[in-house]
Amino acid sequence: MLLVPYIFYLNKMDWENSLISNLQWSAEIINISGKQKVAAQIADKVKDGDVIGIGSGSTVYVALLAIADKIKKDKLNVKGIPTSLEISMFCSKLGIPLTTLFEHKPDWLFDGADEVDPDNSLIKGRGGAMFKEKLLISTSAKNYIIVDESKIVKKLGTNFPVPIEVFPQALLHVEQELKHLGANSIVLRPAKGKDGSIITENNNLILDCYFDEIGKSLENDIKCITGVIESGLFIGYDLEIVLATNN
Numbered sequence: 001m002l003l004v005p006y007i008f009y010l011n012k013m014d015w016e017n018s019l020i021s022n023l024q025w026s027a028e029i030i031n032i033s034g035k036q037k038v039a040a041q042i043a044d045k046v047k048d049g050d051v052i053g054i055g056s057g058s059t060v061y062v063a064l065l066a067i068a069d070k071i072k073k074d075k076l077n078v079k080g081i082p083t084s085l086e087i088s089m090f091c092s093k094l095g096i097p098l099t100t101l102f103e104h105k106p107d108w109l110f111d112g113a114d115e116v117d118p119d120n121s122l123i124k125g126r127g128g129a130m131f132k133e134k135l136l137i138s139t140s141a142k143n144y145i146i147v148d149e150s151k152i153v154k155k156l157g158t159n160f161p162v163p164i165e166v167f168p169q170a171l172l173h174v175e176q177e178l179k180h181l182g183a184n185s186i187v188l189r190p191a192k193g194k195d196g197s198i199i200t201e202n203n204n205l206i207l208d209c210y211f212d213e214i215g216k217s218l219e220n221d222i223k224c225i226t227g228v229i230e231s232g233l234f235i236g237y238d239l240e241i242v243l244a245t246n247n
Contacts, residue, residue, distance in 0.1 A: 053111075056133065060110065106140040107140070122234035124163075125231075156233070161210050219234070219235045
């Protein structure tokens with residue numbers, strides 16, 4: 001007896017994604033008018049077929065809203081590579097398709113920064129995503145860093161420590177080596193929404209460090225410590241700084 005297999009046709013089922021559709025930015029956005037002006041400039045750079053690296057932080061979020069509007073208005077085929085889970089979820093909410101570095105290299109990237117010095121060197125990582133941010137900046141053909149005037153400093157380390165992502169079992173070894181590099185304050189970053197320390201998306205810890213001096217070799221010196229995954233120092237990268245002002 002010949003058995004004829006049954007073919008079942010299933011309707012595509014989507015999540016009832018109220019968590020994503022109701023997602024809101026978690027904090028007050030400072031200098032919103034200035035950031036919206038710069039967001040419009042960044043959105044103007046979007047072209048059909050672009051693969052865009054998407055950084056982290058409130059400034060990036062504002063620019064992402066403008067980019068999503070342009071994609072829908074002009075019916076553009078654009079893909080994003082986000083640097084954090086949070087931004088990935090906002091891309092999903094806004095209907096921006098995602099890809100990875102396995103499939104595509106970014107045509108350009110936009111991101112924020114905590115500090116920018118006269119040489120366009122940066123401190124980044126207050127949001128804890130400096131590893132992926134540095135990876136995308138290193139692979140992108142063009143990088144736009146959006147900051148307001150409060151982030152412009154004469155010397156790195158003026159207002160913010162250098163964040164350093166560390167493999168947990170290497171914590172004490174890294175602390176010792178950082179002191180040899182001139183760190184005068186080393187603090188394990190605590191979490192705000194949970195007990196204990198911050199855990200990064202790579203399941204590591206973050207040390208926030210102040211240094212007596214941040215020389216041009218410090219980024220590489222920190223990275224050479226066994227157990228360091230990445231630091232928030234960005235020294236000597238090809239970056240274009242875009243200033244958000246209220247003027």
